[in-house]
Amino acid sequence: MLQLPVRVRLKRIAAVGCGAVTVAVISLGTMGQYGGAPAWWEAGSNERMPFSSVFKDSSGDLLIYNTAGDLTSGQHPFFRPLGTNGRGCITCHQLSNGMSVTPEKLQERWLQTTGHDAVFAAVDGSNCPDLPQNDRASHSLLLEKGLFRIQQQWPTEGVTPEFRIEVMRDPTGCNSGKTYGLHAVSPSVSVYRRPRMAANLRYLEAADAFTADSRATTLEAQAQDAFHKHMQGNGNISADDMQSIVAFERQIFVSQGHDDTGGDISSFGAPALLGSWNLARAAALPSGNGMTLANWAGTSNAPENEFRRSVERGSVVFSSRTFAITQTANLKTGKTTQGTCTTCHSERRTGAATTQAWMDIGTSSLPWAGDQKDLPLFKITCDAKATPHPYLGRVIYTNDPGRALITGKCADVGSLVMQQLRALPARAPYFTAGSAKNLRAVVDFYDRRYQARYTEREKQDLVNFLSVL
Ligand code: HEC
Ligand code: HEC
Structure with missing residues (x-):
């Protein structure tokens, strides 16, 4: 059953403080949060997760509702180690990072445990398992960008790929070594990806596509993976x-x-689009309302209202400001279309997609992804008979073939499942490879990519809008 938040205003939830004692002034200190849940949650520890938890993030507070009420983690399988390396799901899906995990948090953890936390396990918490594990540099992709290694057997079982993969650059050594990579005894491809939010998943289930390449179509299959x-x-x-x-x-x-x-985003008076409480009770938005926001700001020129007006304008830019969506693979509306951010981020409550979840907007392939020297670079050469990639043709340079690793299709190279847009200030950097270090970098990417020619004010409004979701 859905539980009502007894304390309407966050400030008052905050006043409950770190323990049972009410404190007048909250010092965040190393706790970095106000509720009962720890800022770094170790798998297997017995902690209380209150039905709502609040954590400080880069532009305010993150709010988490557990609609089933308080939970004590001790024996809960999301929180205890399940496999053989001491990790729980919680290890990489931390409450304080909006159920993802950030480089900042990982760097702190590295210092606190001299690199011995289970999150740094050789298997995927290092650039490659055969590197010296005590060396910080062997974990650079995780520590700098929050990227975990994802190893995919190649060719994928049961698939005859339409293309050949060559390794052009192998900064981690995991794609061309003796033990790992295309020429190993069991050939595989390693790519590096951000953990996606393990929350609000009810809204993502409609798309049947989890993880960047949609190798899992259900939550059960994803957990097993x-x-x-x-x-x-x-x-x-x-x-x-x-x-x-x-x-x-x-x-x-x-x-x-x-x-x-x-100010407050999540009380009962907040616009229906905002806040985890509205998200939890599936606030009924009138159909066709997209992701726009109105009537949030009051009329005075108080900074709070100035900011809210900017957010409202940002929501209009997000839903209504058009640009030409060209050179995009697997776009459901066809090859070229005049569209907006909501052409793709159409799901009203999370900004994810409900259908056709994966597409190639260029975040993992040249030229749009740029030259990311810390990542592997693959040359994909497609068979002459294969349907070519719609805008990159039959020779493609990519850091992550994405969906094509699962389907073996040339036209799917670089297609990635889009993410939801919630809790963004708690979980930078963005995009699958963590290539956008903040929200401004995301907006700048789109401005370049689709020649949106946003004004400075439109960019700031968009950033403000994204930062309150
Ligand atoms: C070592 C870190 C790590 C652990 C442990 C971990 N995950 Fe993840 N999780 C990730 C990464 C990285 C991704 C993105 C993978 C990709 O895109 O290929 C991810 C993706 C997901 C997604 C997909 C969300 C979406 O929007 O597509 C869900 C759900 C999820 N994890 C739940 C779990 C559960 C449940 C467990 C425990 C059984 C778990 N994770 C354990 C790192 C981890
Ligand atoms: C053509 C489809 C398309 C359009 C248009 C589009 N997006 Fe995206 N968006 C995606 C896809 C696909 C991803 C996932 C890319 C990746 O993971 O590398 C994404 C990812 C994002 C992310 C990163 C989320 C995360 O968790 O890392 C943000 C933020 C975002 N988009 C905002 C916007 C904004 C703002 C606009 C309008 C300026 C926009 N998008 C327009 C398809 C689109």
């Missing part, structure tokens, strides 16, 4: 544990709850 790939588990997750994990994923709702300038 995580158990094998990230937790080095043997066999399968038990039926009981699976049920608890998936139930948990469907009952937690995460969004921004408070903005340092704009």
Whole structure:
């Protein structure tokens, strides 16, 4: 059952403080949060997760609702180690980072544990398992960009690929070595990706596409994949544990709850689009309303209202400001279209997609992704008979072939499943490879990519809008 938040205003939730004692002034200190849940949650620890938890993030507070009420983690399978390397799901999906994990948090953790936390496990918490694990440099992609290694057997079982892969650059050594890579005894491709939010998943289930390449189409299949790939588990997750994990994923709702300038975002008076409470109770937006926001700002020139007006304008830019969406693969509306951000981020409550979840907007391939020297670079050469990639043709240079690793199709190279846009200030950097270090970099990418020619004010309005979702 959905539980009502008893304390309407965040400031008052904050006043409950770190323990049971009411404190007048909250010092965030190393706790970095106001509720009962820890800022770094270690797998297997017995902690209380209150039905709502609040954490400081880069522009305000993040708010998490667990609609099933308080939870004590001790035996809960999302929170305890499941496989063989001491990691729980919680290890890489931290509450304080909006159920993802950031480089900032990982760097802190590296210092606190001299690199011995389970999150740094050789298997995917290092650039390649055969590197010296005590050396910080061997974990650089995780520590600098929050990227975990994803290893995919190549060719994928049951698939005859339409293309050949060559390794042009291998900065991690994991694509051309003796033990890992295309010429190893069991050939595989390694790519590096950000953890996606393990929250608000009810809204993502309609698309049947989890992870960047949609190798999992259900939450159950995704958890099983995580158990094998990230937790080095043997066999399968038990039926009981699976049920608890998936139930948990469907009952937690995460969004921004408070903005340092704009004030409270998540009380009952907040616009229906905003706040985890609205998200949790599936606030009924009138159909066709897209992701626009109105009537949030009052009439005075208080900084709070100035900010809210900017957010409102940003929501209009997001939904209504058109640009030519060209050179984009797997776009459901066809090859070229005059569109807006909502042409792709159409789902009203999370900004994810409900259909055709993966597409290639250029974040992982040249030229649009830019030359990311810390990542592997693959040359993809497609068969002459294969349907070519719609705008890159038959020779493609990419850091991550994305969906094509699963389908083996030339036209799918670089297509990635889009993410939801919630809780962004808690989980930079953005895009699958963490290539945009902040929200401004995301907006600048689109401005370049689709020649939107946003004015400076439109860019700032968009950034403000994204920062309150
Ligand atoms: C070692 C870190 C790590 C652990 C442990 C981990 N994950 Fe993840 N998770 C990731 C990464 C990285 C991705 C993105 C993978 C990709 O895109 O290929 C991800 C993606 C996901 C997604 C996809 C969300 C979406 O929008 O597509 C879900 C759901 C998820 N994880 C849940 C879980 C669960 C449940 C567990 C425990 C059984 C778990 N994760 C354990 C790192 C981890
Ligand atoms: C043509 C489809 C398309 C359009 C138009 C589009 N997006 Fe995206 N968006 C995507 C895809 C696909 C991804 C995932 C890319 C990746 O993971 O590398 C994404 C990712 C993002 C992310 C990163 C989310 C994360 O968790 O890392 C943000 C933020 C974002 N888009 C905002 C916007 C804004 C703002 C606009 C309008 C200026 C916009 N998008 C227009 C398809 C689109």
